[in-house]
Amino acid sequence: MSLVFLEDVKKSYRIGDQEIRALDGVSLRIEEGEFLAIIGPSGSGKSTLMHLLGCLDTPSSGRMEICGRDLSSATADMLADVRNRELGFVFQAFNLLPKLDVVRNIELPLIYSGISKNERRARAEEVARSVGLGERLANRPTQLSGGQCQRVAIGRALVNRPRILFGDEPTGNLDSSTGEMILEMFRQLNREGKTVVLVTHDPDVAAVTKRVIEIRDGRIRREYKP
Numbered sequence: 001m002s003l004v005f006l007e008d009v010k011k012s013y014r015i016g017d018q019e020i021r022a023l024d025g026v027s028l029r030i031e032e033g034e035f036l037a038i039i040g041p042s043g044s045g046k047s048t049l050m051h052l053l054g055c056l057d058t059p060s061s062g063r064m065e066i067c068g069r070d071l072s073s074a075t076a077d078m079l080a081d082v083r084n085r086e087l088g089f090v091f092q093a094f095n096l097l098p099k100l101d102v103v104r105n106i107e108l109p110l111i112y113s114g115i116s117k118n119e120r121r122a123r124a125e126e127v128a129r130s131v132g133l134g135e136r137l138a139n140r141p142t143q144l145s146g147g148q149c150q151r152v153a154i155g156r157a158l159v160n161r162p163r164i165l166f167g168d169e170p171t172g173n174l175d176s177s178t179g180e181m182i183l184e185m186f187r188q189l190n191r192e193g194k195t196v197v198l199v200t201h202d203p204d205v206a207a208v209t210k211r212v213i214e215i216r217d218g219r220i221r222r223e224y225k226p
Contacts, residue, residue, distance in 0.1 A: 001068055003164060003195055004030035004053060009062035011048050011218075022048040023059070024218035030197065032163070035190040037198045037206035038213045045218040050199045054087060054166055055079040067163055084112060088157030088165045092172035094149045096141040096156075102128055103137050106155040113160065127155045131185065147178035154185060165189060167198040171205060183208045 011023040040046040107124035171179030
């Protein structure tokens with residue numbers, strides 16, 4: 001069974017009297033262990049597709065299954081449950097809480113999982129070390145470089161042991177050498193078996209993956225191996 005299955009998915013928004021179709025008949029499968037990029041210019045529909053894949057929204061029509069669950073017309077609670085249990089997110093802007101140290105930022109997703117405080121701490125410390133922050137556990141984001149902040153964000157995305165890891169322009173705020181180090185982290189995570197999906201407008205970022213989905217005008221225009 002595919003981790004992600006979309007069939008003829010459409011997504012429309014109404015602005016006043018005008019209907020905007022952001023996705024127009026997208027069909028897509030993502031298998032466990034894949035490393036792929038979704039690429040397209042601004043306004044192509046890739047952000048809308050990311051919102052659907054990330055269980056932040058449901059399609060206007062069509063079929064959508066994520067991690068074996070039919071979410072075509074899911075409730076907000078159903079979407080939240082899949083997000084919390086199955087998905088991890090890394091964003092361009094890091095989205096860290098400035099008053100919390102590395103460990104407490106990483107353990108945030110576990111607070112909603114019913115895990116004890118001691119276990120949360122232990123797991124967050126383990127993940128922090130796995131992403132190269134073992135010497136920075138007590139530092140706050142303002143005491144870290146951009147690359148280190150993104151490592152914290154990757155640790156936070158991994159701490160719940162998700163089946164799919166999403167990166168939304170994950171190198172957009174980083175210089176080229178730091179961005180390459182972060183992309184190597186994604187490559188390594190995929191080599192270890194993690195399913196990784198990067199959403200980007202940058203062909204150089206897409207080129208590090210094993211499969212590229214190009215979207216324009218709300219449709220998948222082509223699919224290729226870089």
